[in-house]
Each structure stands twice: as structure tokens, then as C-alpha cells.
Amino acid sequence: MNLLNYTLKYLAFALFGIISVWAVIFYVNMLDEVYDSLDDGLDNYKLLIIEKAHQDSSTLTRTEFAEGNYEIREISEKSALQMKDVHKDTLMYMQFEEDLEPVRILTTAFKRDDRYYELKVISSMVEEDDLIEDLFYSLIWLYIAMLASILIVNNFLLKKVWKPFYTLLDQLKNFRLGKNQTIGPVDTDVKEFKVLNDSVISLINHTLEIYNSQKQFIENASHEIQTPIAISINRLELLAEKSEMTESGLETVGQVIQHLERLKRLNKSLLLLSKIENRQFEETEEININQVINDLKEEFTDFADFKDVIISIYEKGQLKVIMQKDLASVLISNLLKNAIVHNHTSGNVDIEIGEGYFKIINSGSTVALDENKIFRRFFKESADKNNTGLGLAIVKAIADRYGFKMQYLFDGRHGFEINLKS
Amino acid sequence: MKLLIIEDEQDLREVIQQSLEMEKFLVETAIDYKSALDKIISFDYDCILLDIMLPGGNGLDLLQELKNLDKSENVIIISAKDSLDDKLKGLNLGADDYLTKPFHIAELTARVKSVLRRKSFHGKNIIEAGNVKLDPEERTLFINENPLLLNRKEFDILTYMLVNKNRLVNKTSLAEHVWGDHMDEADDYEFIYSQIKNLRKKLKDNQATVEIHAVYGIGYKLVQG
Numbered sequence: 001m002n003l004l005n006y007t008l009k010y011l012a013f014a015l016f017g018i019i020s021v022w023a024v025i026f027y028v029n030m031l032d033e034v035y036d037s038l039d040d041g042l043d044n045y046k047l048l049i050i051e052k053a054h055q056d057s058s059t060l061t062r063t064e065f066a067e068g069n070y071e072i073r074e075i076s077e078k079s080a081l082q083m084k085d086v087h088k089d090t091l092m093y094m095q096f097e098e099d100l101e102p103v104r105i106l107t108t109a110f111k112r113d114d115r116y117y118e119l120k121v122i123s124s125m126v127e128e129d130d131l132i133e134d135l136f137y138s139l140i141w142l143y144i145a146m147l148a149s150i151l152i153v154n155n156f157l158l159k160k161v162w163k164p165f166y167t168l169l170d171q172l173k174n175f176r177l178g179k180n181q182t183i184g185p186v187d188t189d190v191k192e193f194k195v196l197n198d199s200v201i202s203l204i205n206h207t208l209e210i211y212n213s214q215k216q217f218i219e220n221a222s223h224e225i226q227t228p229i230a231i232s233i234n235r236l237e238l239l240a241e242k243s244e245m246t247e248s249g250l251e252t253v254g255q256v257i258q259h260l261e262r263l264k265r266l267n268k269s270l271l272l273l274s275k276i277e278n279r280q281f282e283e284t285e286e287i288n289i290n291q292v293i294n295d296l297k298e299e300f301t302d303f304a305d306f307k308d309v310i311i312s313i314y315e316k317g318q319l320k321v322i323m324q325k326d327l328a329s330v331l332i333s334n335l336l337k338n339a340i341v342h343n344h345t346s347g348n349v350d351i352e353i354g355e356g357y358f359k360i361i362n363s364g365s366t367v368a369l370d371e372n373k374i375f376r377r378f379f380k381e382s383a384d385k386n387n388t389g390l391g392l393a394i395v396k397a398i399a400d401r402y403g404f405k406m407q408y409l410f411d412g413r414h415g416f417e418i419n420l421k422s
Numbered sequence: 423m424k425l426l427i428i429e430d431e432q433d434l435r436e437v438i439q440q441s442l443e444m445e446k447f448l449v450e451t452a453i454d455y456k457s458a459l460d461k462i463i464s465f466d467y468d469c470i471l472l473d474i475m476l477p478g479g480n481g482l483d484l485l486q487e488l489k490n491l492d493k494s495e496n497v498i499i500i501s502a503k504d505s506l507d508d509k510l511k512g513l514n515l516g517a518d519d520y521l522t523k524p525f526h527i528a529e530l531t532a533r534v535k536s537v538l539r540r541k542s543f544h545g546k547n548i549i550e551a552g553n554v555k556l557d558p559e560e561r562t563l564f565i566n567e568n569p570l571l572l573n574r575k576e577f578d579i580l581t582y583m584l585v586n587k588n589r590l591v592n593k594t595s596l597a598e599h600v601w602g603d604h605m606d607e608a609d610d611y612e613f614i615y616s617q618i619k620n621l622r623k624k625l626k627d628n629q630a631t632v633e634i635h636a637v638y639g640i641g642y643k644l645v646q647g
Contacts, residue, residue: 227434227502230524233592234437237527240640241444241590247638254639261594264524283506299602302575306613333604 003162004154011150015143023139027132035104038123039087042106045070045121046085050110053117060117065092070121075109080116083109089125102127164188168197175204177211215278222271229264233257262388269390272330273377276397281324289319289328289420290353296333297351300340308345309362311336316354321420323402331398334391335360335416341387342414361415368410375406423538424448426467428458428484429500430477434523438471441527442534444589455479462488467496469537471530472517474501474508482508485515496537500525526595532585549584552631552646556584565628575600576621579614583634583644593641618642 001009049070053059065071075083086107091100106121164186171183183204186197239245240253275281297311304311321328339349339362347363373379375396378389399406399418409415425447429435432453439449450467452458455478462470462484470488474481481499488494494516501508502523509520518537521530536558539547549556555564558581563570572580578600583591593611605611615636622634635643 223502226524227431231433231437234441234527235433237590237592237640238437238440238444240637250640251638254637257592257640261592264594296604299604302601302617303605303613306616329604337604 004158008147008150008154012147015146019139019143023135027135031126031128031131034126035087038104038125039106042087042104042121042123043085045123046106046108046119049119049121050112053110053112060112065120065122069123070119073118073120075116075118077116080109080111080118083107083118092122094124101125161190164190164193164197168193168200172200177207182208215274218270219274219278222267222274225267226264226271229260229267233260233264236260266388266390269388269394273390273394273397276327276394276401279401281327281401284322284324287321287323287325287328289321289332289358290315292328292332293336293351293353293358296329296336299333300336304340304349307340307343307347309340309343309347309349311340311349311351314350314352316352319353319356319358319420321402327398327401331395331418332358332360334395335418338362338391339364339414356421357417357419359409359415359417361409361413363413365414366412369408369414371408374408423468424450424465425534426450426452426458426461426465426470428452428471428476428481429473430454430475431473437527438530441531441589445531445535447534453477455484458484459487462493463491466493468541469496469498469534471534472497472499474499474503474512482511482515485512485517489516496541498530498533498537500530526592526598528582528586528589528591528595529599531589532582532599535585549581551584551587551644554584554625554630554632556581565625565630568628570624570628572621572624575617576624579617579621580625583642584632587632587644587646590637590643591641596641 049059049072053072060072060074062068063071063073088105088107089102090105092103093099094101102125103122104125106119108119108121110117110119167186168183175181175183183201185201186193188194188197236253236257240250240257245253293313297313300311336349336351339360342364343349343362344364349360349362352359352361375392377393379392380387380389395416396406398404402420405419407417407419409417423446425442427435427438427442427449429438429451430453435451435453439451442449450461450465452461455476458472458476459479472481472484476484481501485494485497485499488497495518497512497517498519498521499509499512499517500521500523501512512520518540519533521533535549536547539549547557547559549558553566555567556562561577563572563577563580579596582596582599593614597605597611597614600614618634618636625632625634632644632646635645637643
């Protein structure tokens with residue numbers, strides 16, 4: 001439920017309550033006023049009739065309402081003296097309506113020539129049920145009209161007023177760190193929105209700044225680490241070449257070199273990863289994926305032979321994509337390398353190239369990998385020391401960079417499908 | 423053979439110098455733009471290793487200077503920047519090769535020797551060790567004047583090992599040189615061993631006077647017996 005309808009929902013309830021209460025009060029007040037006015041009329045009429053009766057005694061013989069609106073009846077003195085003016089509602093048959101209709105009746109007594117008479121004066125009255133019905137319908141219409149107008153006002157005016165808010169919301173919704181986006185200022189005169197906008201922009205800028213400097217830091221750090229590692233390896237190699245080295249000393253040097261090589265690989269992967277994320281591979285060209293895959297298969301032949309793994313390529317179509325050349329080979333070689341490394345002896349790797357996609361499927365462990373974890377940095381299934389845990393993270397970074405969709409499939413064999421048509 | 427290393431980073435300069443001196447080269451060094459300029463104007467070198475980022479100036483300007491002096495052949499650029507732009511500029515200014523830091527010393531040695539071979543043999547490019555003669559351009563191998571056929575990888579391994587004769591060659595360096603950059607992380611390069619084994623057998627069967635030894639945990643060494 002959006003903000004506009006949300007407020008409308010509460011307004012609808014509130015209005016319903018207010019109008020209902022108001023209707024009751026209004027009805028009671030109006031009826032009170034009507035009775036008051038009727039009773040005043042009846043009182044006035046009473047005086048007129050009594051006056052008339054003093055002048056014209058024939059008036060006293062009107063004992064039926066008939067076409068008139070009063071009747072006079074002679075009564076005993078005793079009952080006349082007890083009588084007070086009484087206004088009350090009663091029902092009377094109305095010829096016009098062919099029904100009993102409510103009337104207001106004033107019962108009073110007066111004295112003329114020492115004789116006592118009872119006078120009843122009637123006045124036709126509001127039909128309460130009709131009044132209530134009329135009132136009810138007008139209020140329903142009023143209610144609907146108010147809701148409709150609020151809805152219209154909401155939609156036109158409030159929508160316009162809230163537009164900067166929704167613009168900001170849209171931008172925030174589409175915002176992703178590391179996608180090189182910025183949040184633009186929105187044009188508004190509303191103070192709260194201005195403050196909100198300014199706060200969001202400064203927050204985002206601050207975050208971006210930290211994010212970028214962190215990325216830059218990783219890149220710089222990796223870059224700076226490269227040379228000392230390389231020099232250390234070089235110096236150890238020179239040391240190992242010196243003839244005074246003993247067998248066990250040589251072994252130790254070898255182990256240190258191995259660790260440094262591992263560190264170098266790790267660092268190289270990190271550097272590559274941050275370069276991809278820092279978008280330092282901008283030149284693109286049309287890459288023939290079939291060609292890249294065939295070339296890489298060739299490159300990996302010795303390694304695959306050593307691991308006793310057979311690589312087969314099924315070309316169902318020609319796959320071309322615009323991207324950076326090195327990243328294309330890194331993307332595919334990392335997947336291919338994984339498929340060979342995490343395979344078992346006399347296993348196989350099947351590569352399928354089709355319209356807009358390619359799949360690399362390999363035999364290996366019989367347990368599916370956790371799809372949510374495998375693309376994370378430094379995630380390792382095995383304790384293999386040669387595995388940096390960055391291979392798939394790099395694949396993912398490249399896929400994200402170009403908007404490729406990547407999927408892990410498992411049906412007893414492990415597969416990665418890369419969809420190049422985003 | 424006289425070489426000049428123009429490199430401001432002391433450690434790297436020392437390592438290159440030591441390693442090239444083990445190859446019996448006469449090695450001189452320059453640590454900044456000005457001293458480098460002095461040296462290239464005053465002396466002739468068989469090969470110059472040139473860093474691009476130098477205190478006091480750009481290596482590419484030195485290259486331009488060398489070109490003006492008509493001495494720009496036999497320059498290998500060593501740069502920390504993996505920049506295609508610099509590479510193209512350098513090669514256009516007459517540099518022979520471009521090597522991105524960090525590199526394996528064995529790789530550098532191979533490049534230096536390749537440059538020197540081209541210079542000394544007037545393009546005739548033959549590597550000799552004992553009774554082994556290898557032509558990297560024609561991709562032919564003769565042992566005792568008898569031709570021997572190797573597969574592509576074996577040939578590349580032998581070439582690299584011959585160029586780095588008597589030197590310890592790190593297996594990472596060998597793998598990167600022969601199989602390319604994508605082979606890193608690949609199971610500790612155990613797969614290299616099977617290729618080396620085949621190569622050894624072929625050399626032995628043909629009475630070659632060179633042998634490839636494994637140096638535990640580090641790599642391999644080609645020695646002339």
C-alpha cells in the first residue's frame with residue numbers, strides 16, 4: 001500500500017466516524033428545532049382558536065378534526081383544571097397518504113362562559129423515517145464525494161508534492177555500490193524533501209568515497225606487494241644457486257619459494273579482481289567465444305592429460321560477444337581450470353556452446369556445491385593449498401561487469417552456465 | 423658482452439645484476455635519468471634494460487635519445503605499468519622487447535639472450551650447448567648433427583632451459599613461459615613433470631650431452647655433462 005492510499009485509508013475511517021457522529025447530532029438538533037417550531041405554531045394556533053371561539057360560538061361545535069385541524073369538546077371542570085398543555089406525537093390516518101402518519105398534537109383546555117372545553121390542535125409533522133432516510137443518503141453521497149475528492153487531490157496534488165520523494169526513492173532503489181552511479185538532486189521547494197535529499201546525497205557520497213578508497217587501497221596494496229614478493233623469490237633463487245647450499249637448506253628454500261609463489265598468485269588474483277571492479281578494462285572488441293574456448297582447451301591439454309580428464313566441446317552455434325579480450329580468457333580459463341582441478345581421475349569436462357550461452361560441465365564430487373557461497377571470495381570447498389578461493393569470485397566479477405547471467409547447475413555433475421545475453 | 427641496467431629500484435637492480443653476472447655478462451647500472459643519459463651517450467652497450475618510470479625523467483625519453491644517437495636496437499623495456507600504450511610507444515621507438523614487472527629472472531635472461539643472439543649472429547639464431555644445437559626461429563633441434571623431433575611443449579621447455587643453462591629455473595617461471603599465464607593455480611605444476619620426463623628420455627636416448635635435473639621444490643636445472 002503506497003503512502004497516498006495509506007493516508008486515504010485512515011482518512012476514510014476518520015471521515016466515516018466524524019460524519020456518523022455529526023449526522024446523529026445534526027439529526028437530533030434539527031428534530032428539536034422542528035418540534036420547537038411546530039409547538040410554537042400550535043400554541044399560536046391555540047390562542048387564535050380560543051379567541052375565535054369567544055367571538056363565534058359555532059366554533060365550539062367542531063368536535064371532529066375533519067377538514068380542519070382542531071376539535072373542541074366540552075369537559076368537566078374537574079378534569080379541565082387538572083389539564084395542562086401537552087404537546088405530543090401521535091398517529092393519524094391521512095387520506096392523502098392512505099396511511100397513518102405522525103402528527104403533532106396539542107391538547108389543552110379553556111373556559112368560556114363558565115364552561116370548560118378541551119381543545120386539540122394538530123399539525124402535520126415531519127416523517128421521521130423519511131427524514132432519516134434522506135439524511136442517510138445525502139450523507140452517503142457526501143461521504144463518497146469527499147473520498148473521491150480526497151482521492152483526486154491525493155493523486156494530482158499530493159502526487160505532485162511527493163514527486164521528489166518518489167524520484168529519490170527510485171534512485172535509491174536502483175542504487176548499487178560499485179556501479180558508478182550517483183544520486184542526483186531532486187527539484188523541490190519542500191523543506192523536508194530538501195533535507196532528505198541532501199542527507200541521502202551526502203550519505204551516498206560518503207559511502208562511495210569509503211568504498212572507492214577501499215577498492216583503491218586493495219589495488220594499491222596488491223600492486224605494492226607484487227615487487228617485494230618477486231624480489232624475494234628472485235633472491236631465494238640466487239641463494240639456491242650458490243653451491244654451498246646443503247640438501248636440506250635447498251629444501252627449505254624450495255618450501256619458502258612455494259609459499260611465496262602462492263602469495264604471489266593470491267595477490268595477482270586480488271589485483272585482477274580489484275582492477276575488474278575498478279573498471280580498468282575498458283577497451284572492448286568482438287570476441288569469438290568458440291575460438292577462445294578452443295584455444296584454451298588446447299592450452300589446458302597437458303594439464304588435463306596429467307589429471308586424466310577428457311575435455312569435449314559441443315558447438316551448437318557461434319557465440320560472439322563484445323568485451324575485453326583478456327577478461328574473456330580469464331572468465332573461461334578460470335571455469336575450465338576449476339572443472340579440471342575439481343575433477344576425479346578419468347573424469348570429463350563437457351563444454352557446450354549455444355545461442356547466447358555456454359556451459360561448462362564436469363564430473364567431480366557427488367555433492368552439490370552451495371550456490372550462495374561458491375562465488376564468495378576465499379570460499380574453499382577443499383583445503384587445497386593451491387586454491388586461492390578467488391577463481392569463481394573473479395568469474396563473478398567479470399560476469400557482473402558485463403551483465404552476464406551466471407548459474408550453477410548440479411545433476412550429479414557440476415555445471416556453470418553463462419548467459420551472455422543479459 | 424656489456425649490459426646496462428637502468429632501474430631506480432635498488433633490490434630489483436641488484437637481483438638483475440647478480441643474475442646477469444652469473445651469465446658472465448659485464449653489467450653496469452644507472453639509477454636515474456641523468457646518470458643513464460650520461461652512460462648511453464658515452465658508452466656503447468650490447469643490451470640495455472630500461473625502466474620507464476625513473477627519477478628525473480621518463481624512460482621513453484631516454485629511448486628517444488637512443489634513437490637520435492642511432493643506438494636504439496637491443497633495448498628491453500621493463501615497466502611496472504602493464505600499459506599497452508607505453509608498450510606500443512616503446513616498440514615504435516625501436517625497443518626490442520617489453521617486459522612487465524614483476525618478472526622471473528629466467529624470463530629476463532631468455533629475452534636478453536634472444537636480443538643478443540639476433541645481434542651477434544646477424545639474425546642467425548642458434549643456441550648451442552655441448553652436442554645440442556637448437557634454432558628457436560626454425561624450431562629445429564640437432565643432437566650430434568642428427569635432427570630430433572620434439573613436440574611443441576618439449577621444444578619450448580628445452581629452449582628455455584638451454585637459454586638458462588646451468589641456472590636454476592623456477593617451475594612457475596617455466597610453466598608461465600611454456601603454457602602461458604592461465605596455468606597458475608594449476609595443481610602446483612605437477613603436470614610439467616610428465617613433459618620433462620619425456621624430454622629427458624628423448625635427450626638421453628639420443629646421447630645428448632645436456633641433462634635436466636630436478637631441484638627439489640624449486641624447479642629444474644639444465645647442466646652440460
